[in-house]
Amino acid sequence: MSETGFIPAERKPPALSVSLGRSPKIGQDRTLLGVVIFIASESIFFLAIVLAYVAYRDSGLATARANLDVGRTAIFSIALFASSGTMALATRARSGAWLAATMLLGAIFLLGQGSEYARLLGEGIGPGSALFGTTFFTLTGLHGIHVLAGLVALAALFTANLGRARAVREVAWEAVGFYWHFVDAVWVVVFSVVYLGTLL
Amino acid sequence: MRPPADAIGTLSLIVGVIAFLIFVGVEAALVYAIWRYRASRLAGEPARFESNRRLEIAWTAAPALILAVIFVLTLGAMAEINGAGVAPAMRIAATGHQWWWEFSYGGTKTANELHIPVATPIDLDLTSVDVIHSFWVPELGPKMDMLPGTTNHLRLLARRAGSYDGQCAEFCGVEHAWMRIRVIVQSQAEFDTWLGAQRLPAAVKGVDGERVFLTNICVNCHTIAGTAASGTAGPDLTHVASRGTIGAGVLPNDVARMRAWLADPQRYKPGSLMPRVPLSDADLDALAAYLGALK
């Protein structure tokens, strides 16, 4: 049976329209909308973990003040924040070089986190030592895993771009960029709550 | 003040009647629609009406009004079951254990049976030493959870003397089903007598069963005031024979059943934290007789 009787398709389907300048629109591109929804859902996941940290903050505050190295972590944080800038440049120019810079900065951040972990574990503070360790390692660890996942996505994009650059769709850059900015934004919150919070 | 159970009863009746009327109304409308608009009664196409703003507003507003009334009644009853500002005449500490209850009257401890004076407002201070339990005696009103690391409060007020049964309401592990409570509501005089007796040390001393008790691992978990036994993991046994059941409700309490229980607690309450202690028949007899004498 055919669908005769229906009015022929002449009108465009209705769509949301959120413009990103000259980039594909979130409200029209499936991939971008999917990534945005995924990020929204992930935000609730992080919100739950951050709230748990905040709920238990008081009991761990003394340990946090005594043991967290705010200055050193701030420097590594700057690397991650800067990587959002290089990612924006990479997306705009579809530049493999800027992408590599982003990956480098992300890796530097992870190394910084790794050395912080090593130092804390060396001082006997681990996820099982006390409530502070439990919440600290869970929150920063989950963020670290997300950075790692972001690096994998960046590497995949980088490799694809090396091979057949023209075959990489514009939205792939946008989508990976969104995710990377999200990971960065989460760290703004985590760094503020965990590290800057010790200064209050 | 009214007993909390009465406040809940009145509110349940009101909400129940409202719910029943709505239930009857909706089901009647359904049955009417099915009967009145059955296909065989209409030959042509049915009329096509698909919205009515006034109707929609009406059936949004009417439930909202009913709910507003219920909510106001709820707030009133909530204040009432918390004691309505009346100070309690006594506080009793109740602690949940896997799978038994400890009640402490200013340090005098008993297990699984809560004695309270009639027509007297009592506050229970509820906590737990392990997982979450919930104190619930239906005829005395609301339940309240017992959380480790926190103390909750529950107002009790019994109108009539008697015995009221309840049990743990929050799933707490293997033997959740056998974590029963008995509340014995007595006249003030009876209660005072009972409490006075509970404050005394063990009624018998120097018998053979006492030796069996004190020379086995029983003492690691149980206290018998007046002896060296001062364990706290299990129920205080100073006046164990004054209680109606063994194992928080699994067996009635008499010497024969006590002996059977001591011979193998896991047979009657599998999973119970009380292990099977290998004792000779003679020792079992002596121990059961001793515990049976601890009135």
Next chain:
Amino acid sequence: MTAIPLWVRRPAGERVGWLRTVDHKEIGVLYIGMGVAFFAIGGLEALLLRAQLATPEATLVDPETFNQAFTVHGVTMILLAVVPLLVGFANYMVPLMIGARDVAFPRLNALSFWLSLVGGIVLYFSFLAGGAPDTGWFSYAPLSERAFAPGTGVDYYILGLAVNGAGTIIGAINLTVTILLMRCPGMAISRVPLFVWMTLVTSVLILGAYPALTAALVMLFVDRQLGGHFFDPAGGGQAVLWQHLFWFFGHPEVYIMVLPAMGMISEVIPVFSRKPIFGYGFVAGSSVAIAFLSFGVWAHHMFAVGLGDTENAIFSATSMLIAIPTGVKIFNWIATMIGGRLRMTTAMLFAVGFIAMFVIGGLSGVALAVVPIDLAVTDSYFVVAHLHYVLFGGTMLGIFAGAYYWFPKMTGRLLSEGLGRWHFWLTFAGFNLTFLPQHWLGAVGMPRRVFTYAASTGWGPLNLISTIGATILAVAMVVFFVNLARSLRSGEIAGDDPWDAFTLEWSTTSPPPPENFTRIPAVTGRRPLWDRKHPESRDKK
């Protein structure tokens, strides 16, 4: 052998295996198959529970087995049966109903399904690995901590639910994007069928609620495997944090399970009343209201925890509010029937059964929102009765309505109406016999999750009635399975549009071809097929 192809009408010779398929219809069928299988398993577990409880102080099963059985029964029915069944129908029907060729991300769709299934298998693997979880489906800490649950059951619970949840979240992203971006020309969001509306709202609920569960599971994992203290009061943690996180997921989860079923009967009732749905905007809008409110009611599961009167009063108020949009739906369904020309097919019987039974679950829900009443009956069999009136009397009857309605579209064959009537009436009788007495049992003091009860309680007779009801319910399910099996093989050929229905899925073949439509349709109203069949009296909206 069957003369017509099942599930999808592929060109001759073309075969795609179930493992490799990315077709939304086949993935929908996979989801439904998973749901049916786990529904049967969960049902057998329920029968075991009822058999043990039929008489007081019974020793049919030991307490450990009983505790594992009710834990796995709950998780199975909620996450491995009902959700996959609903997601399966959404997967199959949503693209057809909005005039799309597939979902937005077909390969991701396959990933969602396989993750959901693997999650379920991981959970059931616990039986082979030394014992299933035995801490209840909401697995309250600290009972679920290593100190009190030293076995591996809870670890499989954590892993299984996390993997299953990941699949469900990815599936929700897919359906959301599909509904937002892939509607055919003319299919404004104010014209999509109500089942699509409910699927959209449900997907948003999944995206908001499941991450909270994942977060809670991660924390429990840290506690159990890394010695953490999130829910360990001895280490400064709070048992109640788990409850907040769990119910922030758990209450929206109720609507995740109910809304799509409401969507199903919102399709069935108009078609068999031969009228447009009454109050389309209110039925759709009330779902959005329910979705918003459902994130603000979680602590009504925690009235007895001791949060304080102010908190309890606030959550009591929000919980009562949610009854208003729910009531609006019920009134609109009845108004749809009023003035119609009712064909009482099996699908319609189940849809009407949904309304009749869901009302009871809704009213007992309002009673549970009243704090003092909740304090009396929470954690008792009253709650067991309430939740089964919502999830069986509501959701499952809705799913059966959807099954009888859409089976011909999916297979090209009709389910037997004769067996369907037996199925309905046995279900109706068995269900009420099982769960109605449980209200009373709870009110007089029978807590949920007890493996037995003292003879002195006097709860024996009502429990026996409940067990007899469960047996009748089991017979009803056997009738349904027989109906499925027989109709698949030799059911009456359905044709493309056996119900003279309104929506786009009925405009294509039964079953549809891989590309769904030979030409993408364009629509001008909410009932495109009605408009096509009655050009003289098109819908205005």
